[in-house]
Amino acid sequence: MEFKWPVRVYIEDTDAGGIVYYVNYLKYMERARTEFLRHLGADHAEMIRQGAMFVIHSADIKYQEPAYLDDELEVTVVIEKIKRTYVCFQQQIFCSGRMLTEASIKGVCVIKESMKPCSIPPNIVSALQAYKGDS
Amino acid sequence: MEFKWPVRVYIEDTDAGGIVYYVNYLKYMERARTEFLRHLGADHAEMIRQGAMFVIHSADIKYQEPAYLDDELEVTVVIEKIKRTYVCFQQQIFCSGRMLTEASIKGVCVIKESMKPCSIPPNIVSALQAYKGDS
Amino acid sequence: MEFKWPVRVYIEDTDAGGIVYYVNYLKYMERARTEFLRHLGADHAEMIRQGAMFVIHSADIKYQEPAYLDDELEVTVVIEKIKRTYVCFQQQIFCSGRMLTEASIKGVCVIKESMKPCSIPPNIVSALQAYKGDS
Amino acid sequence: MEFKWPVRVYIEDTDAGGIVYYVNYLKYMERARTEFLRHLGADHAEMIRQGAMFVIHSADIKYQEPAYLDDELEVTVVIEKIKRTYVCFQQQIFCSGRMLTEASIKGVCVIKESMKPCSIPPNIVSALQAYKGDS
Numbered sequence A, B, C, D: 001m002e003f004k005w006p007v008r009v010y011i012e013d014t015d016a017g018g019i020v021y022y023v024n025y026l027k028y029m030e031r032a033r034t035e036f037l038r039h040l041g042a043d044h045a046e047m048i049r050q051g052a053m054f055v056i057h058s059a060d061i062k063y064q065e066p067a068y069l070d071d072e073l074e075v076t077v078v079i080e081k082i083k084r085t086y087v088c089f090q091q092q093i094f095c096s097g098r099m100l101t102e103a104s105i106k107g108v109c110v111i112k113e114s115m116k117p118c119s120i121p122p123n124i125v126s127a128l129q130a131y132k133g134d135s
Helices: A024-040 A044-049 A122-133 B024-039 B044-049 B122-133 C024-040 C044-049 C122-133 D024-039 D044-049 D122-133
Strands: A003-008 A052-063 A072-082 A086-095 A098-111 B003-008 B052-063 B072-082 B086-095 B098-111 C003-008 C052-063 C072-082 C086-095 C098-111 D003-008 D052-063 D072-082 D086-095 D098-111
Touching (some): A003 A024, A024 A072, A024 A086, A024 A122, A044 A052, B024 B072, C024 C072, C044 C052, D024 D086
Antiparallel strands (some): A072 A086
16 A cells, blocks of 8 residues: 655755755655654654664665656655564655656664664554555 | 854755755854854763753844855854853854855753753853953 | 644754754744745745745744654744835744744845845735735 | 765754764765865866756665764765766765765766756766776
C-alpha cells in the first residue's frame, strides 16, 4: 500500500538556480515518512523521549525533473523491507502526475545515548507489518 | 572591541530570487557569535551538556542590500550589554566594505530542562566582560 | 482580519537544544504570508517571473516559549500598514492557545534586476487593501 | 588527487536527536565541491549567469557515525569520472580521522532555461581532467 503526503514548495526551499534545492527533497521525503508513522500510530517524538530513535543509514536518490516555487508536490511512501533493527522505504515525489525524484531510504533504530542499533519497538514493527501486509 | 568572522555564500544559502535567503543572515550571525564565544574560551556545547544553554530572546534585523552566490561576507559581533541572565549583541554583515545587514540580538541563558532563565556561567560572564572592557 | 495557517514541526526544524531552531520561525511566518497572498489571489511566483519581487526590509521578532518536535502550530498574519512600495505585517505563532513568538515584518516590492523599490502591482495592493478594510 | 575542505558544525546543522541532521552532510559535500571548482578556477556563479548550471543527477550516501555540535569535519572530493555532460564525484566526511559518511554524487551540466543536459564548458572540463590526471 502506498501512503501519500502533499508538500507545497516555498521560497525557503528554492535556490539561485530558480528550482528546489536538491537537498530539500530529502526533507520532503522525511516529512512524508513522519506523517506515515503518525498515521500508523507510531510516535517518533515519544520514542526519542524514551531514548531510542530512527536514524538514516543510507539514502540513494535520483533526480529526474526539478520542482519550482509554488509547486504542489505529492510524496509517496512504500515499505520495501522490515527487519529487527531497520526499515527500507521506497519514496517518490510527483508534480501534476510527473515523477520528479525517487529514493531508497534505509532507517535504523538506535539507542540515542550510544547510537548503537537496537530493536524497533514492537508496536511500531506491528504497525509497519500490518501496513505492508495490506500491500 | 569588534570580533569579525568570514562567511562564504553557497548555493544552499540562496533562493529563487537569486540572492541570499534573508533568514540565513541570522545563521551567519549565529556562526559569528559561536566563534566569538569559542574565541573567548566559552564552550556552548559543554554548557548544553551541563544542562544550560543560550536561547535567543529577540532579534531585530534590518536588510539594506542583498548578498549573492559566492560573495565573501564579513560578520561582526559587538557586545552591547551584559546582565546576569542575558547578553545583547550588535551585529553587522559586510561585503566588500558595504554594510548589507545589521541586527540587535538578545540571548538569554536558560536551564535546558525547564527553559527558565538562569545565571550565565561565571567563566562566560568574565570572558564577555573582559572583552567588552577592552572596547 | 486575521489569516491563520497551520504548521507542523518536523525533525528538520529542530536543533540540538531539542527545540525548534529559532531562525525557522521566520520560515513558518513566511509560509503563512505566502499562503495569505495566495488566498488573496496575489501570485508571488508570477511577480518574480515578471521581474518584481517582495524582499524583506526588516524583521523584529520576539521569542516567548519554544516549540517542540511534532507540535502543531498556528501562524497568524495581520496587515498593519500598506504603502506604495511596502507592506507591514504583524505575525504570531501559537501552540495549543499559547503564544510562542511574535514579529513585525516589513516587505518591500523591488525590481528583481536592480533591487530598487518599485510600486506593488495594483492587483496585489487592491487585494491587500480590501482584506485590511475588512478588519 | 584528493581535495579537502574543513567544515565546522554549528547549532543550525543539528537536530533534536543531538546530532547533525543527516540531510546537511549533503550541504557540506556541496560546499567542498564548490570550493574544489573554485580551486580549479571554475566559476559556477559565472556559469549560472551565462545560462548553464550544474544540477545533481543522483546522490548515494551512506552514514556510518554521526557528527556532533562543534565538531571540526574534513570533507574530501575525488573525481571518479568525467563525461561530456556530467561528472561523478566520490566524497567522504571525516572527524578526527574517523570516516563518518561517504557518498557518490553525479552532477550534470544543464541549460538553465530548459533544464536539458549540455556540454560542460571546455575550461571546466580541462581543469577537471588536469586535476584527475594528477591522481
